[in-house]
Amino acid sequence: MFIPHTDAEREAMLASIGVKDIKDLFTDVPVKHRFPKLGLPKGITEMEALAELREFSTANETAADLVSFLGAGAYQHYIPAAVDALINRGEFFSAYTPYQPEISQGTLQAIFEFQTLIANLTGMEVSNASHYDGATAAAEAGLMAYHHFRGKRPKIIISSSVNPEYREVMCSYLCGYENMKLVSVEDKADLKESPDQLSDRLDDQTALVMVQYPDFFGRINDFHKLVRKSHEIGALIAFIVNPTALGILKTPGELGADIVVGEGQPLGIPLSFGGPYLGFLATKKDFVRKISGRLVGETVDGEGRRGYVLTLTAREQHIRREKATSNICSNQGLMALAATIYMSLLGKQGMQQVADLCYQKAHYAAELINRLPGFEVLTDKPFFHEFVVKCPVDVDHINQHLLEDGFLGGLNLAKINPDLANHMLVAVTEVISKEDIEAFAEALKEASHD
Amino acid sequence: MTEPTLYELSSPGRSGVRFPKSDVPKYELPADLVRADLPFPELAEIDVVRHFTHLSAMNYSIDKGFYPLGSCTMKYNPKINEVTARLPGFAFTHPLQPLETIQGNLFLMYQLQEYLKEISGFAAISLQPAAGAQGEFTGVKIINAYHKSRGDLKRTRVLIPDSAHGTNPATCSMVGLEVVHLPSDARGNVDLVALHEICDDTVAGLMLTNPNTLGLFDENVSEVIEIVHAAGGLVYGDGANLNALLGIARPGDLGFDVMHFNLHKTFSTPHGGGGPGSGPVAVTSQLADFLPSPVVGIVEPGTEDLPPLYGFTTPTMSIGRVKTFYGQFGMLVRAYTYIRMNGSDGLRRISEFAVLNANYLLSKVRGKYTLPYNRTCMHEFVVEGVWPEVPDIHALDIAKRLMDYDFHPPTNYFPLIVHEALMIEPTETENKQTLDAFADALLKIAEEAHTDPELLKNAPHNTPVSRLDEVKAAKELVLCCWLPENE
Numbered sequence: 001m002f003i004p005h006t007d008a009e010r011e012a013m014l015a016s017i018g019v020k021d022i023k024d025l026f027t028d029v030p031v032k033h034r035f036p037k038l039g040l041p042k043g044i045t046e047m048e049a050l051a052e053l054r055e056f057s058t059a060n061e062t063a064a065d066l067v068s069f070l071g072a073g074a075y076q077h078y079i080p081a082a083v084d085a086l087i088n089r090g091e092f093f094s095a096y097t098p099y100q101p102e103i104s105q106g107t108l109q110a111i112f113e114f115q116t117l118i119a120n121l122t123g124m125e126v127s128n129a130s131h132y133d134g135a136t137a138a139a140e141a142g143l144m145a146y147h148h149f150r151g152k153r154p155k156i157i158i159s160s161s162v163n164p165e166y167r168e169v170m171c172s173y174l175c176g177y178e179n180m181k182l183v184s185v186e187d188k189a190d191l192k193e194s195p196d197q198l199s200d201r202l203d204d205q206t207a208l209v210m211v212q213y214p215d216f217f218g219r220i221n222d223f224h225k226l227v228r229k230s231h232e233i234g235a236l237i238a239f240i241v242n243p244t245a246l247g248i249l250k251t252p253g254e255l256g257a258d259i260v261v262g263e264g265q266p267l268g269i270p271l272s273f274g275g276p277y278l279g280f281l282a283t284k285k286d287f288v289r290k291i292s293g294r295l296v297g298e299t300v301d302g303e304g305r306r307g308y309v310l311t312l313t314a315r316e317q318h319i320r321r322e323k324a325t326s327n328i329c330s331n332q333g334l335m336a337l338a339a340t341i342y343m344s345l346l347g348k349q350g351m352q353q354v355a356d357l358c359y360q361k362a363h364y365a366a367e368l369i370n371r372l373p374g375f376e377v378l379t380d381k382p383f384f385h386e387f388v389v390k391c392p393v394d395v396d397h398i399n400q401h402l403l404e405d406g407f408l409g410g411l412n413l414a415k416i417n418p419d420l421a422n423h424m425l426v427a428v429t430e431v432i433s434k435e436d437i438e439a440f441a442e443a444l445k446e447a448s449h450d
Numbered sequence: 451m452t453e454p455t456l457y458e459l460s461s462p463g464r465s466g467v468r469f470p471k472s473d474v475p476k477y478e479l480p481a482d483l484v485r486a487d488l489p490f491p492e493l494a495e496i497d498v499v500r501h502f503t504h505l506s507a508m509n510y511s512i513d514k515g516f517y518p519l520g521s522c523t524m525k526y527n528p529k530i531n532e533v534t535a536r537l538p539g540f541a542f543t544h545p546l547q548p549l550e551t552i553q554g555n556l557f558l559m560y561q562l563q564e565y566l567k568e569i570s571g572f573a574a575i576s577l578q579p580a581a582g583a584q585g586e587f588t589g590v591k592i593i594n595a596y597h598k599s600r601g602d603l604k605r606t607r608v609l610i611p612d613s614a615h616g617t618n619p620a621t622c623s624m625v626g627l628e629v630v631h632l633p634s635d636a637r638g639n640v641d642l643v644a645l646h647e648i649c650d651d652t653v654a655g656l657m658l659t660n661p662n663t664l665g666l667f668d669e670n671v672s673e674v675i676e677i678v679h680a681a682g683g684l685v686y687g688d689g690a691n692l693n694a695l696l697g698i699a700r701p702g703d704l705g706f707d708v709m710h711f712n713l714h715k716t717f718s719t720p721h722g723g724g725g726p727g728s729g730p731v732a733v734t735s736q737l738a739d740f741l742p743s744p745v746v747g748i749v750e751p752g753t754e755d756l757p758p759l760y761g762f763t764t765p766t767m768s769i770g771r772v773k774t775f776y777g778q779f780g781m782l783v784r785a786y787t788y789i790r791m792n793g794s795d796g797l798r799r800i801s802e803f804a805v806l807n808a809n810y811l812l813s814k815v816r817g818k819y820t821l822p823y824n825r826t827c828m829h830e831f832v833v834e835g836v837w838p839e840v841p842d843i844h845a846l847d848i849a850k851r852l853m854d855y856d857f858h859p860p861t862n863y864f865p866l867i868v869h870e871a872l873m874i875e876p877t878e879t880e881n882k883q884t885l886d887a888f889a890d891a892l893l894k895i896a897e898e899a900h901t902d903p904e905l906l907k908n909a910p911h912n913t914p915v916s917r918l919d920e921v922k923a924a925k926e927l928v929l930c931c932w933l934p935e936n937e
């Protein structure tokens with residue numbers, strides 16, 4: 001199948017090595033454990049494998065069969081056909097990390113363009129080549145801030161309205177690391193916290209304040225005061241962003257962010273049950289030596305032609321080993337390429353248009369739902385494409401009904417905080433039509449009745 | 451050959467995609483929330499397609515030719531993987547859907563967990579880690595949590611052989627543990643005397659790559675593991691080199707306590723120009739409760755009429771979540787496809803032929819290149835092109851010259867204990883003709899090193915660009931495209 005050797009070739013090769021049998025190459029392996037019998041099913045052909053995988057895949061019901069109002073960190077957007085056509089080129093997907101620049105200019109230039117687009121989207125000066133996902137990028141931002149202050153400011157303040165999975169990942173990375181402390185206003189994701197409460201926690205032990213923009217509940221908070229107070233006390237501030245929103249929203253750079261991280265999945269990457277996605281991390285030029293992960297820089301070759309290389313590698317594990325800024329090696333290269341292609345196809349107009357459509361449709365949905373008896377949309381703040389609905393009955397109950405009507409309902413917020421029983425997080429993107437929204441509102445109403 | 455950047459190709463007013471006009475009433479984003487200009491390029495679809503097609507032509511790739519990058523297992527990536535991972539039933543599933551709607555995904559993950567456990571000889575597994583390095587982070591955190599849970603707080607040191615990959619020591623630092631370097635002996639094995647001396651009750655564990663990065667199976671692996679266990683430490687297996695061991699030996703049987711897989715090496719998922727990878731972590735039963743959450747399990751047993759309900763479980767002493775959602779699902783689909791097509795016998799053939807190919811290639815260059823450890827190798831080997839007559843020729847020059855022969859160079863300058871290392875991993879998917887041609891090129895280059903050393907020093911000659919000025923890149927730090935606005 002994937003092993004091309006004929007019997008004759010194998011024999012010739014064994015003769016060249018000077019052994020009789022392939023088995024003779026494994027004498028270093030302890031006899032007792034050599035050649036175990038594996039209990040896997042027998043191998044099958046490509047045709048059979050495709051049939052089996054098709055059977056699994058059709059056992060799912062997906063956002064393609066249903067009309068989806070589910071977001072909470074992963075979003076269904078339209079992906080132009082050219083994205084997949086291009087990332088499916090073997091020249092891109094079957095290459096390794098571009099360690100040999102002379103024969104990797106394609107990957108390197110694409111990463112360089114990715115860095116530029118992310119820097120421009122976020123309003124920052126530099127971006128790295130990617131992280132595993134938004135949450136690990138956030139965790140790396142925490143480590144970056146901690147090391148920036150050489151461990152002298154052990155405190156990292158995280159807003160309670162940051163995606164709860166991000167907070168879990170950040171704790172796996174940071175809690176108990178040296179003397180680092182993660183501080184939150186509330187333990188669980190919560191609607192009550194205000195930026196002022198975060199300001200109150202600031203002190204000269206604080207390395208970093210981390211907020212989400214728009215937050216996990218879709219709200220656009222006013223961070224002006226928090227940014228100012230953070231800087232006054234000498235702390236850094238990081239924004240976790242939704243890249244789609246930045247098509248129209250004021251950039252974290254304009255607002256004074258020191259680090260910006262986020263999940264790049266909305267930029268042309270399929271939902272794919274949660275991965276592979278794309279973490280990004282952008283910052284100011286002053287912090288570039290503290291950044292984790294790979295960076296591509298422009299240079300010239302022997303003949304003066306422009307070219308690109310991996311640069312500042314002395315931060316990385318393969319050079320610095322235990323003193324590296326991070327252990328990251330493979331990142332999300334192909335996903336960064338997908339995002340680069342998506343952003344180039346949409347361009348200035350398309351990015352704004354998608355953001356605008358998400359904004360309009362979410363607001364229309366919120367207005368219709370807010371009118372339903374027993375439902376209330378919590379909109380004390382401006383929101384982007386996601387909002388919280390207080391429902392008259394249990395959200396799982398509603399979602400069960402919605403599913404029967406062909407809808408994927410929003411996230412049941414009781415699952416992340418019991419205080420938020422009967423609260424649903426609804427997401428609306430450009431793929432949802434006016435008719436879908438109206439039918440969804442109708443289905444919500446019916447679902448709350450029985 | 452230079453390709454303009456996206457920004458240089460941009461022409462104001464162009465757009466590559468149209469979206470339908472809004473069909474809902476107008477809502478205004480408050481003016482103080484609106485961003486200033488979005489400095490993005492403006493291109494038509496054809497501009498974008500040509501641009502990235504041009505870029506792709508400047509890449510070397512497995513689809514194009516031989517890519518013997520040691521430690522990276524650049525085997526052929528079957529095309530069927532790209533089809534199965536993109537089946538709409540997988541690609542359009544949202545990670546937070548109700549369980550009843552995602553039984554296909556969960557069943558696949560459950561089966562993959564079972565297969566990987568069977569292949570490696572471990573009791574439990576998490577598919578969550580995103581890549582090898584994150585698998586290491588997860589595994590070392592598990593080791594740390596295990597000792598702490600027993601009140602054994604002194605164990606803060608991790609032993610790392612001098613041949614180890616950089617991610618191993620970097621991982622220990624990220625977990626907050628101290629790295630202790632462990633020397634190798636004259637045969638490339640862990641130095642048992644040194645190991646005995648270092649092992650005490652402050653040792654949390656040993657991170658061992660076996661076969662190691664020299665491509666050698668540690669001849670004393672059982673003893674090494676016993677020594678660490680006797681001192682109360684645990685042994686981490688860096689599974690980057692599992693392509694040598696499928697059906698040959700199971701790390702769990704050998705006594706390892708934790709191991710990560712690199713699905714993007716052993717199980718044929720593509721490297722994507724630097725990821726996504728996928729680094730599941732498997733453990734013995736005594737460590738199962740520490741795995742990152744969630745793990746896929748059966749949450750309601752099946753009955754005569756109904757299949758079981760698959761869902762997520764949280765191990766009781768979990769080190770927590772290391773990533774959002776459940777792992778690099780698309781990569782899991784590809785690895786599953788590959789394992790199913792191969793079965794037990796196919797997997798063993800993979801390792802047998804990976805080792806055959808490496809030894810064959812070694813047999814062709816032995817004598818012309820220096821072999822720092824003259825043993826039967828596993829799936830890869832390390833040689834040096836060092837000739838006293840031409841002291842100026844280095845591994846880098848040989849690597850660059852190989853590009854002129856249309857080959858991707860081997861890994862160079864790693865492992866660190868071999869100064870002029872050329873680390874060659876052919877993988878099982880290469881045929882004899884390719885290996886012969888590569889060996890011929892290496893021999894020819896050895897000759898050129900003597901007859902025309904400048905040819906190597908100035909190589910490559912036939913690539914889109916020649917050697918690049920890395921010092922300039924690091925000094926000037928141009929990390930973003932030049933923007934027309936900056937004029």
Ligand SMILES: Cc1ncc(COP(=O)(O)O)c(C=O)c1O
Pocket residue numbers: 328329330521522581582583584615617659663688690691712727728729
């Ligand atoms: C021996 C070894 N360990 C660990 C890694 C890290 O794996 P990843 O790049 O998937 O994080 C590599 C990858 O190059 C490796 O060769």
